[in-house]
Amino acid sequence: MEVANIVLPAINQTNNTLSDNYSKNDKNVLKNASILKLPNTIVGRVKVDKNSKTMSSDSKDALKSLVDSLIGNDNSKNRVRAMDIQRVINIINEIEKKILILNMIPKNLDVVFKIDIGNKAFNIVKMYKDIEKELKIYHNQCTASGMDYTEDENYIELTHQYRTIIRRIYRLFLQDKQLYSRLYHSYKRRMEDEQHLEEDKIKKREVVSEELVRELEQEKSCKKFEMYIKEIKVFFEERLMESVEEEQKQQKKIERIITKEEQTNKQIHVVQNSLNETNLKRYHENKEREKIIDKLSNDLEAIRANSDKMKKRIIDTSNKKNDQTKMIYKQKTDALKAEIELLENQYNELILQNNEEELNLRKKSYKVEGEVENWIHKYDQEVGERHNELEELIKRYNEGNQALSIQRDRFKEVSEEYYQIEKRKEEERLEEERLEKIRIITWTNNAIRIQRVWKKFYAAHGPFRTVRIFFNINFIL
Helix, strand or coil: CEEEECCCCCCCHHHHHHHHCCCCCCHHHHHHHHHHCCCCCCCCEEEECCCCCCECHHHHHHHHHHHHHHHCCCCCCCCCCHHHHHHHHHHHHHHHHHHHHHHHCCCCCCHHHHHHHCHHHHHHHHHHHHHHHHHHHHHHHHHHHCCCHHHCHHHHHHHHHHHHHHHHHHHHHHHCHHHHHHHHHHHHHHHHHHHHHHHHHHHHCCCCCHHHHHHHHHHHHHHHHHHHHHHHHHHHHHHHCCCCCHHHHHHHHHHHHHHHHHHHHHHHHHHHHHHHHHHHHHHHHHHHHHHHHHHHHHHHHHHHHHHHHHHHHHHHHHHHHHHHHHHHHHHHHHHHHHHHHHHHHHHHHHHHHHHHHHHHHHHHHHHHHHHHHHHHHHHHHHHHHHHHHHHHHHHHHHHHHHHHHHHHHHHHHHHHHHHHHHHHHHHHHHHHHHHHHHHHHHHHHHHHHHHHHHHHHHHHHCHHHHHHHHHHHHHHC
């Protein structure tokens, strides 16, 4: 048995009303509520079997007693409201979805799973798998070396990353219903394929390896865990939807309705009084306004009479001014006609002059166009010659580049040969130096040995036997 921390996102702050309904004297309820760690998590720490991933009987009884304490018995006055019941049911459905999301992710990610859920979701799931793998490796290393991984900063950071990526996966699949359905269909199809493979293996009577057996046991344990979560969900819904003192609730509703009606009657009476007062005020205001309207109508009639008189005066003065303007207009039109005739004569004379100038200018333009055509023809000839010269230069340049590339290749070959020759010479020189050093060392060692032998024989036998000793030494050497 081990303690498994099932990390789920926080409930909304509105769920804090559940904790207000508990009795202060009931210590067991407060203790169980602290185990749940509301409102931050729903399931805090529950004993889970490693192999089967199911709760023990003690933990089941504790969880049921916890539900009874949270919801309240039939005779309890602290039973939660219908809104809170619906909220708890929604939370349980969310728990089931979250546990199913993690179980529906395959152990080995492949291209088919990537196509099923899309690139964005696949990258997040891949990140989750990588962090989980690193966390397992680090945990195994710490346990093998005997280290306390709970106090290690790297392990704490990895666990923090693991929880954040799990929350991110929850948000991704819970907010997007289409993505959740795609994940579910992928999981369903994968389970069907695995079932068909298992049936084919049983028919063919193939020998199954230990790893495959272990994977099948893990899948069965995951299914058992999902079934147990569904049982808990059904248990929650049955306990939450039980009838609790319906008559008392109806009486309370009736009392609330009566109090609301009394309050509304008082408000209506106050509004009627205020309406009567406003009607009286408006009656007096309307009388004053009628007096003002009568005065304004009399003033309007006087203004209309004065305006008619002013209109007659303005019409007379305007007629006189129109007669004067007509006389002035006739005089001006006669003068303008005389000016127009003079200007027409001048215009005709200018047209004749302009025609002569136009002929002269056309002749000049013809000459200029001929000269321009000659210049263009010469320019085309020069450009063609320059183009031919440029082609010849490009041809020579390409030939030079080819020769240069050949020379470069030859230079590379010669440089490699030169490098090999120099390398061989250096190796020969080093070999000669090594042999010379060996020769010198052998000479020095031989000389030292001769001197030592000579000294020993000279000290032992004296100088009169030097010749014989010398021959013995040579014989020994």
